[in-house]
Amino acid sequence: MKNILLASAALAFSAGLAQAQDVVRMGTEGAYPPYNFIDDDGEVAGFERELGDELCARAELTCEWVTNDWDSIVPNLLSGNYDTIIAGMNITPERAQTIAFTQNYIPPAKSRYLAMTEDADTAEGLVAAQVNTLQSEYVASTDATLLEFNTLDDTIAAVRNGEADAAFADGDALKPFAEEGDLVWAGDDQQLGDGIGMGLRQNDTELKEKFDTAITSMKDDGTLDDLIVKYFGDDAVTFN
Amino acid sequence: MSDHCLQIIQDYGLRSLGIGERALPRTDFTLCHEFTLIGSGMLWNIYFGTIALAFGFVFSVILALGKSSCRAWLRKPSEWFVFVFRGSPLFIQFFLVYELLTMLPRQGIDLLGLTVETSWLTRAWAGATIVLFLNTSAYAAEIFYGALQAVPKGDEEAADAYGFTGWKKFRRITWPTMMRLAWPSYTNEAIFLFHSTALVFFSGFPALRQQGDALYYANYLADKTFNPFVPYPIAAFYFICLTLIVITIFGAINRRLNRHLPGATKKLRIKPQIIR
Amino acid sequence: MFASCADPSSLHGLNWMLCYLGTGKHLLFYTSFGTVLLLLAITAPLSLLFGFGGALAARSSFTPLRWFGVGYTSMVRGVPDIVFFLFVPIAMDQGLEYMRHITLCSDWTEPVRQGNSFLVCPQAKLPPNTAPQIYHKIYGFLLAVMAFALVFGAFAANVLFGAMKAVPHAQLETAQAYGMSQRQVTRRILIPQMWTYALPGLSNLWMILIKATPLLFLLGVEDIVYWARELGATKSQIYAYPHPDWRLWYFLVLLAFYLLMTKISEAVFARISARLSRGQATLGGETQRKATP
Known part of the structure; x- marks a missing residue:
């Protein structure tokens, strides 16, 4: 760590000298x-x-x-x-x-629903999303009930413990969770942004x-x- | 105030309770939007604070009596409860309690053949109120405990001389004096409690249907307008007003508690006993 | 860290755990406890100083100064610290840079505010853009310290103001009778005597300060809560040490840390209180006097 700090300090220093x-x-x-x-x-x-x-x-x-x-x-x-x-x-x-x-x-990438079962109610059920994201904004505009959490982990935990029917987030960010086995993709993918x-x-x-x-x-x-x-x-x- | 703003108040004034427009505004925010939405969120702060304070008052007196009890089985649990809840940050309490509540069985707990629903406990309106209730109970218990220890010996002796014993002595002599001594600190605790309600949606508890407290909406607006310098000061303004209301109400009660004392009808001095 | 940890995927059980707890990230987590303690160590005396200024201002006979003192204590106390932290540090940062901008770049013609953007000349930036990251971190930490000190200074002012009023009037009058000037009375009698009355309030304030530190992460300081959330979050296979959501365990560690801090503080304050009560005309002092043969 210290070495990295020193290295970056040295880098910045030489950059400062060069002024270029x-x-x-x-x-x-x-x-x-x-x-x-x-x-x-x-x-x-x-x-x-x-x-x-x-x-x-x-x-x-x-x-x-x-x-x-x-x-x-x-x-x-x-x-x-x-x-x-x-x-x-x-x-x-x-x-x-x-x-x-x-x-x-x-x-433009897909946002996807992750749930315990494939037939989870993503249209009108309780959908968890991270607060102040495109996805939470999207869920708010659907008929589903939005449940907002502060972190992505919280939204996944909410699906696991039954708080929410599905979690809605960026597909790539959700992928590692889907690969763990207990959660599956559900509903229709959406292209946002x-x-x-x-x-x-x-x-x-x-x-x-x-x-x-x-x-x-x-x-x-x-x-x-x-x-x-x-x-x-x-x-x-x-x-x- | 323009008609336009009146319309906004109609649409969003009770948004935090789920009444009015379903969708939150997304663009073209005016000051009126910001004041209305954040003010609407304040309803939750008032709700959390009032309920927790009301229940916490009763529980804290019990805890204070428990703490000053000479029986160890009463004293030890009270001491531990107060230590844990006063010794740790509310931020962490919110997180831990929420995690614990989500571990309860979803289908409810079977109690003597009756199924007790548990799912509502993880909702902010119930769960967060419980955390705030436990938290304020611990702090207030410490205040009341201190006041109980400070009840003048002379008062107690005078009560004995008049033949007061047991419950009657407590109710007529110890209790009023204890309240009188504790009140300034307790006022501070109430102010702090209302301030702590701002943490509810910031750690742990989720916001349902975009119904949140003042800070939730302030945060939403700061995110949408990319300008923190309007919504947060508005939230601060509302909290200052709330604090002033709390001080006024508690001051009135204080005057009532002290009305028999000569020269005590003066205004409440918030004593430097900040306990939190 | 250790040579045996070079390939985490081959490790199991205790070895895995030891290597896991020794990662660079965990070392940062451990250091962040130091950051919190450092913040406490700097903020406490600074708040006391702010509080002192506030209390003296609130007692001042010069009306504008008194209004300032009273305004400071009552305004800041009315706002929850979390709301305060969300906009004051960034405002302080812009304020400082704006002042430097005016003094250093008087020939700058572009407006500083363009829409939502805040643009000052490069020389006015704090710290300069070219400065190593460590300076940026230190600067951020100092802003956090200032924000904490402002909030807790207001509370301290309130405590000290009350304590100054609590000093028995007879003591001050006696000092005057000895021919001391107003300033001498304040310096020699009022301030030394008020501590015993201020201590309960100040000790509580310290406890509050400790428990406000979890909000540090809001101020961009990588504190224990930041690392606990970061380390505890689910780690997928792209990390060297994958694991499920372990935040609960990390937060339990934080809980233990805060309880320990509280316990230690309580013990220290009990000692100071006993020391300060010595020879005081209070209940505590009286009990001590009787106890010594």
């Missing part, structure tokens, strides 16, 4: 596997870590990873505490009014362009698709 490039601070949540999570060494890891590091390399930027609570992730970006949000954030028109998004780096992109301040157009170019180049040479398959499995939706 600024440090881009990448804000993430660190609690949304496999998109981003804290690995057993306490470092940010996951799909977005690998993607972000590659994008920074292609855009020739020095990047540093920062974690922030999901609830205040946008205000802290606007406040300038970091420069990008790369945290599995879906592109929505509402969000796009306040922050700028790069093009998506994950195609316009895919996942990086969030930036609206006036940071230059930085946005750099990342957009880098994402395009990763899409073109297929490395992005490889990365998606690596983290989300062979059946994941890819670009090409």
Whole structure:
């Protein structure tokens, strides 16, 4: 740990000397596997870590990873505490009014229901979702009764102990739970949002362009698709 | 106040109780929206606080008497209860109690042939009230216990001299003095309890049908508007009002408790005995 | 950490558990207990200082200052700490940066507020964007300390204000009769004497402060609750040490920690209380006097 700190301090120091490039601070949540999570060494890891590091390399930027609570992730970006949000954030028109998004780096993906039985009542039953997510917003608009929890784990626990009929969340985030065996997919999958992109301040157009170019180049040479398959499995939706 | 705002109040004023519009507003938030929704959520804070305080008052007096009992089988459990609930953060109590409540059998508990439903316990309206009730009982018990120890010896001796014994002595002499001594601290406890109700949907308990407390809606609005500087101060404003109401009511009771004392009709001084 | 832990998937039972508890993440969890203790150690004296200022202001004969003191104590006490923490630290951060912006970048022409964005010149950023992450963490921690100190300072002010009033008037008058000035009375009599009256309230305040620390994670400080939630959450196969939802166990550890803290604090305060009661004209002091032959 100490070595890593020293190394990053040294890196930042040399970057400061060079003055050629600024440090881009990448804000993430660190609690949304496999998109981003804290690995057993306490470092940010996951799909977005690998993607972000590659994008920074292609855009020739020095990047540093920062974690922030999901609830205040946008205000802290606007406040300038970091420069990008790369945290599995879906592109929505509402969000796009306040922050700028790069093009998506994950195609629009499916949100899915996970339940104890396949015939669980996802249409009018009690559906658990994480508070302040696209999915909770969607459930609120259906005839189902929404039960909101603070974490994804809570929603799964609620299905297991019978509190809720089903949990509704991003399909890729739910996958590990479905693979454990006791829970099954139920109801109809829904496509919410316009895919996942990086969030930036609206006036940071230059930085946005750099990342957009880098994402395009990763899409073109297929490395992005490889990365998606690596983290989300062979059946994941890819670009090409 | 414009007609537009009146309409919003009609639609969302009781949203936290499930009355009015089913869907929460998603865009074009006005100050009126924010005040209405957060105010609607305050109803839950008032509900949690009032119920927990009412039941907690009775239980805390029992605990206080238990703690000052000379019988160990009464004293020890009371002491432990007070220690555990005063010694740990409410945040963690909410989480742990919710976890425990979800472990109860879903189909209910069979009690002497009667099936006792358990599923309602995990709902915030019941479960969170229970946690707050236990929590405030422990804190108030400590206050009342302290007050009981501080009842002047002279009062008790005078009661003996007048021939008061047992229950009558407690009711006529010990009890009023104890209340009088404990009241300023108890007022603080009540304020803190109302503040703690803000934690209900923040740790553990889920919000059903987007019906939550003031902080739940403030959080919702902060998330939708990406601006924490409006909803949270509004919530703070409501809590300041609630605190003022609590102080007024408790002050009135205090004056009544002290009405026989010369020169005690002055305003309630919230004594520095903050117990929490 | 240990060589034998290199391949977690081959481990079983106790070995697995030992290696699991020795991961870098767990070490961060253990250090976070230190973070909480450090926060307590810094916040307590700082709150006392704020409280002192608030109480003296509330006693002041200069009306605006008195209003400020009374306003501070009553306003902050009316707001739940959790609500306060959700917007005050970020507001303090912006306030500081705005002040630096005005002094350092007077030639900056763009508006600071653009829509919801808050944009100051790079020199005004706190800490500078290029600073290593550790400085950002320290800065975040200091903001949290300030937020805690502001809230608990208001409570401390209330306690100290009450304690100052509780000092028997005769003692102050005696001091005046000896020819002490108002300031001397405050410094030599009022402040030393008030502690015995303030102690019960301050000890309770300390207990409240301990129990408010689980809210630290809201302020972006990676505290024990943050790590307990993070470590306890279900770990799928992408982690080296997969396990189901273990949050209950981690929270039980936190429960034990807080109960232990409470127990220790109670013992310490009992001692201080005995020390302060010595020679005081209170019930406690009287009992001590009688007990010594």
